Amino acid sequence: xxxxxxxxxxxxxxxxxxxxxxxxxxxxxxxxxxxxxxxxxxxxxxxxxxxxxxxxxxxxxxxxxxxxxxxxxxxxxxxxxxxxxxxxxxxxxxxxxxxxxxxxxxxxxxxxxxxxxxxxxxxxxxxxxxxxxxxxxxxxxxxxxxxxxxxxxxxxxxxxxxxxxxxxxxxxxxxxxxxxxxxxxxxxxxxxxxxxxxxxxxxxxxxxxxxxxxxxxxxxxxxxxxxxxxxxxxxxxxxxxxxxxxxxxxxxxxxxxxxxxxxxxxxxxxxxxxxxxxxxxxxxxxxxxxxxxxxxxxxxxxxxxxxxxxxxxxxxxxxxxxxxxxxxxxxxxxxxxxxxxxxxxxxxxxxxxxxxxxxxxxxxxxxxxxxxxxxxxxxxxxxxxxxxxxxxxxxxxxxxxxxxxxxxxxxxxxxxxxxxxxxxxxxxxxxx
Numbered sequence: 094x095x096x097x098x099x100x101x102x103x104x105x106x107x108x109x110x111x112x113x114x115x116x117x118x119x120x121x122x123x124x125x126x127x128x129x130x131x132x133x134x135x136x137x138x139x140x141x142x143x144x145x146x147x148x149x150x151x152x153x154x155x156x157x158x159x160x161x162x163x164x165x166x167x168x169x170x171x172x173x174x175x176x177x178x179x180x181x182x183x184x185x186x187x188x189x190x191x192x193x194x195x196x197x198x199x200x201x202x203x204x205x206x207x208x209x210x211x212x213x214x215x216x217x218x219x220x221x222x223x224x225x226x227x228x229x230x231x232x233x234x235x236x237x238x239x240x241x242x243x244x245x246x247x248x249x250x251x252x253x254x255x256x257x258x259x260x261x262x263x264x265x266x267x268x269x270x271x272x273x274x275x276x277x278x279x280x281x282x283x284x285x286x287x288x289x290x291x292x293x294x295x296x297x298x299x300x301x302x303x304x305x306x307x308x309x310x311x312x313x314x315x316x317x318x319x320x321x322x323x324x325x326x327x328x329x330x331x332x333x334x335x336x337x338x339x340x341x342x343x344x345x346x347x348x349x350x351x352x353x354x355x356x357x358x359x360x361x362x363x364x365x366x367x368x369x370x371x372x373x374x375x376x377x378x379x380x381x382x383x384x385x386x387x388x389x390x391x392x393x394x395x396x397x398x399x400x401x402x403x404x405x406x407x408x409x410x411x412x413x414x415x416x417x418x419x420x421x422x423x424x425x426x427x428x429x430x431x432x433x434x435x436x437x438x439x440x441x442x443x444x445x446x447x448x449x450x451x452x453x454x455x456x457x458x459x460x461x462x463x464x465x466x467x468x469x470x471x472x473x474x475x476x477x478x479x480x481x482x483x484x485x486x487x488x489x490x491x492x493x494x495x496x497x498x499x500x501x502x503x504x505x506x507x508x509x510x511x512x513x514x515x516x517x518x519x520x521x522x523x524x525x
Contacts, residue, residue, distance in 0.1 A: 096206075097126070098207050100210070101129050101130075101210040102130045102212065103405070104133075104159055106138060110499060115168065116163070116167030120167030125440065129168055129187070129284055130204065132174040134172060134187060135152075135157065136156060137155055138422070140235075140303055142237075142273075143273055147280045147281055148522045149278070173372055180224050180401070183207065185209065208402070208436060209400065213406065214376070215368045215371075217368070222344065223344070224344035224345050225341075232365060245281075246288075252296055252360060259478040260302055263301050264302040265270070265281060265304070265362075270311075270312035273311060274305055274363075275305070279328070279333075279460040283461060285298045293477055310338055311325065317467060317476070340352040368420050380396050388409045389403050389408050392447055399439075402435070405424070406425070415447075422491070426498070433448065457496075460483075
């Protein structure tokens with residue numbers, strides 16, 4: 094009798110943790126065949142993409158190879174991009190893969206499944222704003238983050254040359270006052286300081302003008318107000334110009350047009366506002382929301398098909414009180430744990446459990462300048478406010494917990510040692 098095949102599409106935080114656990118517990122013991130499908134050959138923790146974008150994190154050192162990891166964790170990896178779903182025959186379609194010269198490397202393929210998990214994450218939502226797709230940088234993937242980093246370095250060089258000609262300064266405009274926009278603002282100030290120190294750029298930190306634009310009345314609108322206020326004060330102290338209640342109506346190569354008729358010019362523009370699922374999700378014949386999130390039951394099963402599950406940012410998962418699971422890394426981590434148990438229950442014919450999201454708090458890092466957050470909101474209405482070095486320790490531990498989930502504690506400990514050595518022997522910023 095053939096063993097069941099569980100196919101997970103998307104190797105983000107939740108997807109990789111899920112296939113790792115399934116592979117170790119079911120794949121290695123030949124109780125199920127576990128297959129991970131992802132368009133990229135490597136994984137990096139998405140909350141750290143802003144660090145890749147400014148060069149304080151080298152993606153080539155911190156990324157995880159799916160192929161190499163799969164051989165140790167008991168699952169099988171296939172590179173590919175989801176392009177269709179055949180629910181009747183329980184198959185997914187993977188788009189053809191081409192090389193740089195547009196030659197076919199792998200033709201379009203079909204992959205059978207007994208249980209399908211969609212974990213394809215989210216992308217920034219430009220809400221159809223004219224010019225954004227053509228003129229702004231996004232930070233939804235390593236490729237996009239690396240593209241921004243290269244353009245950032247070129248812009249620093251260009252503005253340094255402009256400095257010699259007597260035209261001072263450089264400006265960056267970031268749309269989106271959520272965690273990505275806030276943390277990117279601080280990291281850009283930190284990177285400017287280091288680039289100036291290395292002699293790469295004539296632009297000092299005081300000469301970098303950062304505009305942070307947010308349509309809501311405050312930055313970090315999804316987090317508690319006291320965190321928002323603390324971050325707002327610190328960003329302003331660092332020199333970031335914050336524009337709240339500011340709606341962008343158009344982007345061009347020189348900056349943004351604002352709804353009140355004003356304009357913000359910038360040498361670099363970044364769009365980090367809004368979250369939506371990849372548009373392919375609305376083309377699979379499954380029920381989705383307007384933002385392309387797959388509508389699931391509280392067990393994370395699709396409302397249309399009991400053998401199809403979704404987790405993470407691409408899933409619209411209900412909670413008691415007409416609430417929804419927020420698109421956060423900790424939610425994907427918790428869902429991966431519950432879905433592991435539910436898949437085992439489904440294969441055994443047992444009843445599955447509802448997913449209950451527990452908000453463990455929020456942490457925001459402002460580069461080396463500061464960190465702020467609150468902890469254990471599930472146990473207290475307000476939680477425990479943490480700032481400074483303690484908040485930095487807790488923030489760093491989030492990534493280590495993710496590493497431990499996919500590598501185990503021993504290998505994570507070794508990686509921490511290697512990271513410490515690299516901070517001594519390598520430049521603190523990727524300069525090429």
